[in-house]
Structures are given as C-alpha cells and as structure tokens.
Amino acid sequence: MTISNYLLAKYNVPVPRYTSYPTVPYWEDNIDVTKWLEIFSRDFATANRDGISLYIHLPFCESLCTYCGCNKKITTNHGVELDYISVIHKEWEVYLSLMGSKPVLKELHLGGGTPTFFSPDNLRRLLGPIYKSAVIHDRHDFSFEGHPNNTTAGHLQELYDLGFRRVSFGVQDNNPEIQRIINRMQPFENVKRGIETARQIGYKSVNFDLIYGLPLQTVQTIEQTVRETLSLRPDRIAFYSYAHVPWTSKGQRLFDEHDLPAPDEKLAMYAAAKKLFVAAGYHDIGMDHFALDSDDLYIAQQQGRLHRNFMGYTTQDTDLMLGLGVSAISATSGAFVQNEKVLGNYYHAIDQAKPPVHKGLFLTAEDRRFGKYIMDLICNGQTLIAAVDNEPYEQYVLPLLRDLELDGLIELKSYSVTVTTLGKNFIRNICSAFDLHLIRQRVDAGKKVFSSSV
Ligand SMILES: C[S@@+](CC[C@H](N)C(=O)[O-])C[C@H]1O[C@@H](n2cnc3c(N)ncnc32)[C@H](O)[C@@H]1O
C-alpha cells in the first residue's frame, strides 16, 4: 500500500498520542488537592476489588540522549538513589493513609529515566516496604525499563525474584554514526546480552523500543537496525516515531534540524520496517507496536482485552493507576493528576508533607465517554457512539469523520466508526476527531503543543 503525498501533507499536523483523554495540555495547574485526595480515596475503594496499577518513576540517567523527550535528571552521582527511595516511601505512605484496605497490586511498572541506574540492592530497598504493605495479585504483571548499557544479570535476577516477568530495553538504533549524534553509544553486544540473560533467567516477554525519524537515519539504516533486532526475536517491539519537541526537550536543540528526515522519508522508514516485522511473524497491534503470536499483547488483542493507559498498551484492565515519583501520573475514573516535574519541587512538597501534585483534571461524564471512544479506536479499531452524545457528535465530530471517510481512513455507518487498513497509519489523526477539548480550542491557533503525527 502506498500513501499519497496528498494524505501525508494533509495529516502531518500536530496531534497527541492519546495515552490519556483529555490529554495533558488540557489539564489545569494548581488543582484542588483536597478534592483529588477525596476522589482517590473514593475511587480506590471500588478499583481495589480487582487490583490496581502502580507506576514508579525513577528519573536518573548517567548521560543525556539528545533526542529524549522523557522526564529525566542526568547525574553520575549514585548517592541520589537512597534519598529518592526514601521520598518515594513517604509519598506511598500519604496514599496508604487514604486506602481503606490493603492495596492489591495487579500491575507494576518501573519507568524512567533509567530504573537500572539504581543498584539491584536499592531496587529491593525501594520495593520491599511497598510489597509489605500490599497484597500481590495472583495474575500480576510487573515490568521495568532497562537500559542495555547498564542492565546487569544482577538487576534482571533481583527483579525476577521480586515478581517481574517483563522487561523493556531501550534500543533506539544500532548504527554507530546515529548513536554518536544522539549521544547514546550502545554496542549491539549489550543489547544481545540483555535479552539473552533475561531469557535465561525466565522473563516471559522482552520488548525493544526503537525510534524512527532520528537525525541521519535512512531507510537503509533502519532496515539494518530492524534486521539485527529480528535476529534476537524480542516478543514485542515498540517502533516509535521520533517526537521533535525542542520547545520542551532542550537536548533536541543540539540537533541540526537539517539532519532530521522529512515526513515522507519517515513514512518510508515506517513502511520498510513494518514489512520486515510482518514478514518475520510480528502482528501490528496499532500505534507503532508489534508483537509475536505468543505474546500476551497479541493474545489480548485477539480476545478484545487490550487496554491503553499511561504506560502504553496493557493487558490489564485496572480502574486506578497510582503514579509515584517526580512527574508521575495517576489516573482514576474521576481524575488525572501529574506530580511536580522538577525534582527540587517534588522533594520540597514531600518535605512539607504535601502530596506533590502539580496539575490535573477532574473528569466529566462526557470526558469519560469520549475517552472510551478514543481508546476503543486505538485498541480495537472501532467504536460505537452512545445516543447521549448525539449533540456534540453531530456538531463537532461528524464533519471531521466525513472528511476522514472521503480520504478512505475510516468506514462510517450511522453511529459506528471503523478504522481501515490505510487509516491505521493515521490513527492519531482519527482519534483527534473525537478530541472535544482540542476541537473546541482550535480557535486558539498558533499554540503548538504536540509533535507532528508522522
Ligand atoms: C523513558 S524512556 C526509558 C528507556 C531507558 N531510559 C533507555 O533509554 O533505555 C522510554 C522510551 O521512550 C522513547 N523516547 C524517548 N524520547 C523520545 C522521542 N523524543 N520520540 C520518540 N520516542 C522517544 C524511547 O524509545 C525510550 O526507550
């Protein structure tokens, strides 16, 4: 399938990735923290019946990868580990005091930054007290992000012993010239050793993150990275489109923008890589994710059990995610909140015994329903509009859907929307037709808050 230049030009506009709806730029600063704590306590009581998700953000990295859009703190001083652990424990205590029963941990993810910046002993020190005050769900799914350069057999074994069965390695690109320009020298040997050690220890699923659209990448270099990746056969691959947001991620200002591939080159890279993934037996899960037959992500999609939250696609359907650590996001059915993004402010709030909340949003019933339409489209490629939404649907959404239909990206049958094979390439644009906050604010032109979709 070839994608016309017309579609490329038309749909290469800034759109969100929809890990939440409403998306973060529409959340409010200085939300009412007392109200958040009340909502947390109320929603926890219901959500905990089948277990909750816990996300812990570990922000430290030893060196700066210039493309990086994540919340990180660069340091080589490992003295920071114990202080950070003690602050996370204090934050956990704040939330424990709001829980009427012992939390049941169904999903746990250590993200970053670089969780493997912490020593294996310190990761046990971090999790020990949390496990002690919680119940571990029988069907738990615990995962972490590992950097191939510093994930040791010790890390993998310690976390395996702590119940982790999934690891995601940041691979990004194997080409030394590209690695030099992104300041991430990472011998392929390290990647190979990481996945082989994880498998020997017994990890059930290994994911690789790759990025296309980085400076100096070409279809040929991408194909080479993909072939090397396929030689190790990770269970899942996240093939991310490079998000260029130099106005928030200042490291990206170190690139010469002329070295960045053009949108049509990026799409050619995506198409070439996808061809190789599919030929090697991987399934296109959606939103740039691929998985083998045997992986839970694919099985869940086949069974209609796929979900999406701030951690990306997930097979767990929990109603509450608690995020601990700097910049971490929590989500309940009534609210989203994000912690302070600056480490000093985060520490300061905890020192004052205050929840370190920076911004958030209390959800309306309409937000919840439109959030569901967007998640349905991302996870299952179709959705059905409820009668209660007829008015905003016909006023704001339908005109945009008619245009998407004319371009062959969706099939529209009265109140049901199905994404076509062509439309899968523009899923973010399709979701944005349901983004009432974005549509209502479109008048507020000139405010570039998202990276381009391609
Ligand atoms: C928080 S990082 C954690 C991985 C770990 N720190 C490492 O580098 O190995 C999660 C993933 O986000 C992706 N990522 C970071 N910055 C990005 C950007 N600007 N555009 C697209 N993906 C990005 C990378 O693929 C990275 O592996």
Ligand code: SF4
């Ligand atoms: S990509 Fe990973 S290691 Fe590199 S700066 Fe970002 S979080 Fe740190």
